[in-house]
Structures are given as C-alpha cells and as structure tokens.
Amino acid sequence: xxxxxxxxxIILVIISGWIFLYNDITKDYDExxxxxxxxxxxxxxxxxxxxxxxxEVLLEKWKEHRDKWSIFxxxxxxxxxxxxxxxxxxxxxxxxxPLALGEIEVLIxxxxxxxxxxxxxxxxxx
Amino acid sequence: MITILIRAAVLYGYVLFSMRLxxxxxxxxxxxxxxxxxxxxxxxxxxPMEDLGVPLLNGFIAISALLFLQIFISFINLxxxxxxxxxxxxxxxxxxxxxxxxxxxNKLRININDLIEQMRSKDYPALEDVEYVILETNGDLSxxxxxxxxxxxxxxxxxxxxxxxxxxxxxxxxKINHDNLIKANITEKWLLSRLKxxxxxxxxxxxxxxxxxxxxxxxxxxxx
Numbered sequence: 001x002x003x004x005x006x007x008x009x010i011i012l013v014i015i016s017g018w019i020f021l022y023n024d025i026t027k028d029y030d031e032x033x034x035x036x037x038x039x040x041x042x043x044x045x046x047x048x049x050x051x052x053x054x055x056e057v058l059l060e061k062w063k064e065h066r067d068k069w070s071i072f073x074x075x076x077x078x079x080x081x082x083x084x085x086x087x088x089x090x091x092x093x094x095x096x097x098p099l100a101l102g103e104i105e106v107l108i109x110x111x112x113x114x115x116x117x118x119x120x121x122x123x124x125x126x
Numbered sequence: 127m128i129t130i131l132i133r134a135a136v137l138y139g140y141v142l143f144s145m146r147l148x149x150x151x152x153x154x155x156x157x158x159x160x161x162x163x164x165x166x167x168x169x170x171x172x173x174p175m176e177d178l179g180v181p182l183l184n185g186f187i188a189i190s191a192l193l194f195l196q197i198f199i200s201f202i203n204l205x206x207x208x209x210x211x212x213x214x215x216x217x218x219x220x221x222x223x224x225x226x227x228x229x230x231x232n233k234l235r236i237n238i239n240d241l242i243e244q245m246r247s248k249d250y251p252a253l254e255d256v257e258y259v260i261l262e263t264n265g266d267l268s269x270x271x272x273x274x275x276x277x278x279x280x281x282x283x284x285x286x287x288x289x290x291x292x293x294x295x296x297x298x299x300x301k302i303n304h305d306n307l308i309k310a311n312i313t314e315k316w317l318l319s320r321l322k323x324x325x326x327x328x329x330x331x332x333x334x335x336x337x338x339x340x341x342x343x344x345x346x347x348x349x350x
Contacts, residue, residue, distance in 0.1 A: 003197050074179060
C-alpha cells in the first residue's frame with residue numbers, strides 16, 4: 001500500500017505539473033505572438049527604428065524564457081527557435097524586409113508547434 | 127560527454143529507486159506484464175540518456191508512468207482473481223496423471239522435445255516417473271513426480287528431527303553486528319569470552335562468525 005500511495009502521489013505531481021506548465025507555456029506563447037505581430041506590423045510599414053526596439057524586447061523575452069523551457073521541452077525545438085531568432089535579428093539589422101517577414105512567420109509557426117506539442121490532444125497521443 | 131555521464135548517473139538512481147519500489151518479486155521470475163514493464167523501462171531510461179535533445183524530465187515521467195502501471199496492476203492482481211487470470215494467464219497442465227496433454231502442447235506451441243528437455247533439467251528424465259508437469263504463468267516448469275518416485279522425508283522414516291533454527295551472523299569482517307547480538311539474546315561480553323575460549327585474541331582478526339540455535343559459535347579467521 002505504501003508503494004501504491006507513493007506512485008499515486010508521483011502521478012498526481014506529474015499531472016498537476018503538466019497543468020501548471022501548459023498554462024505557463026500558453027501565457028508565454030500569447031506574449032511571444034503579440035510581440036511578433038507588433039514586429040511584423042513595424043516591418044510592413046518599414047519603421048526600422050521601431051522594428052529594432054520591438055526586436056530587442058522580443059530577444060530579451062526569449063532570453064528570459066529559454067532556459068526554463070529547456071527543462072521541459074524538446075531541445076531541438078528550442079534550438080530551432082534560437083536559429084530563427086538569430087536569422088530574424090540579422091535580417092532586421094540589414095533591413096531585409098522580405099526575409100525578415102518570412103522569418104517572423106517561421107517563428108510564429110515554431111511557437112505554435114511548441115504549444116501544440118504540449119497540449120493534451122488525440123493527435124499528440126496518436 | 128560530461129552531460130551523458132551525469133544523465134546516466136541520475137537515471138540510474140531513479141531506475142534503482144523504481145526497482146526498489148516495485149519490490150523483490152520483480153527481480154525473480156517475471157509475469158508477462160512485469161516483463162513488458164522491464165523492457166519499456168530500459169528503453170525509457172536509455173533514450174534521454176543518449177539523446178541530449180530529449181529533456182531528462184521526459185525520461186523521469188516515462189519511468190514514473192511505467193512504475194505507476196506496474197504497481198497498480200500488481201495491486202489489482204492481488205485483489206482480483208478474475209484480473210489475475212486475465213493479466214497473468216493461467217497455469218497450463220502439460221502432463222496430466224502421467225499422460226502428455228497434446229492439446230495443451232499444441233496450443234502453447236511446445237514440442238515434445240522441449241518438454242522432455244525441460245523435464246530432464248528438473249531431474250526427471252523419464253515420463254513414467256512424472257504425475258504432473260505444469261507450465262506456470264511466469265514461464266517456469268513445475269514437475270510433480272509420482273508418489274513412488276518422491277524423495278524420502280524424515281516423516282516417512284518415522285524419525286524426529288531437531289529444530290535447527292536460523293543461524294545469526296554476529297561478526298563480519300572484524301565488526302560486531304550489535305542488532306544481531308540482541309536478536310540472538312547474548313551480550314558482547316559473552317561473545318568476547320567465547321571468542322577468547324576458541325582462541326581468537328580480538329574481533330578484528332575474525333572474517334565471519336555466526337551463532338546457531340544451540341548457542342554454538344562458528345568462527346572463520348581472516349587470512350594473514
């Protein structure tokens with residue numbers, strides 16, 4: 001009975017941990033998407049100064065969350081976001097509008113994948 | 127490389143903890159569901175150990191889920207006869223009253239050679255000596271010989287045997303086990319005096335010492 005109580009406790013910790021983690025990731029995801037949309041808007045109007053400021057905010061936010069996400073999420077996804085962030089940063093710096101806009105779409109998709117992978121869905125289970 | 131080293135050590139610790147929690151039964155003959163858990167647990171531990179792209183936490187969660195399933199299924203097995211029959215299966219009688227159960231052998235896809243080989247390994251080379259052969263749910267073969275082929279017991283001889291009890295270890299590698307002194311109901315002083323009487327100058331020179339039910343000491347000294 002002692003062993004059963006311990007494993008039930010472990011499973012409850014895992015389930016509650018997942019609920020907490022998924023809420024946290026959803027919150028972070030919303031923040032990143034908002035930030036990326038703002039950056040996208042600035043790039044469409046070619047406001048390079050505003051775009052640079054927005055990019056700095058985005059990079060800072062990513063720096064804050066990156067290590068925390070690495071504990072729970074697939075490191076390959078984190079690496080892909082890292083690479084895409086570096087590309088976006090360079091494209092904005094060199095004022096390459098089409099490539100920067102394209103890379104922002106990639107980043108949005110990558111964040112979507114991260115969120116989807118953690119969701120409790122039939123497609124993820126299957 | 128150092129990451130793999132640390133990951134391997136951490137996962138080893140958690141798998142060891144899981145095995146201890148599963149109990150001693152897991153280390154002996156395994157039921158089908160236990161074998162499945164063992165194979166899957168090995169894989170769950172190996173994946174995050176080798177692939178640095180997979181978070182270590184994934185391994186912990188997978189092992190925990192298997193641990194939960196194993197203990198939960200064992201608990202159900204303990205409580206429900208019907209579940210036990212479904213999960214572990216039922217023992218199969220391969221030889222019934224000295225006659226080979228051909229139907230059961232065919233069903234289990236065991237040929238006569240395998241059966242005879244297994245019987246030989248259990249010290250019963252002739253079928254005529256055997257009353258029952260049962261294939262247990264854990265894959266072990268139980269052989270029950272005919273009455274006239276069973277070993278003679280003290281009861282058969284109408285003799286009385288002395289109670290032997292369990293020997294209690296008192297000294298291992300020059301160190302006295304004080305808990306066992308209490309269990310054997312003797313004092314350290316008594317032990318030392320008995321050791322002296324048997325020619326041992328100090329406890330340190332003794333490799334192994336135990337006491338039997340008749341309070342007789344067995345002593346083996348360390349090699350010099």
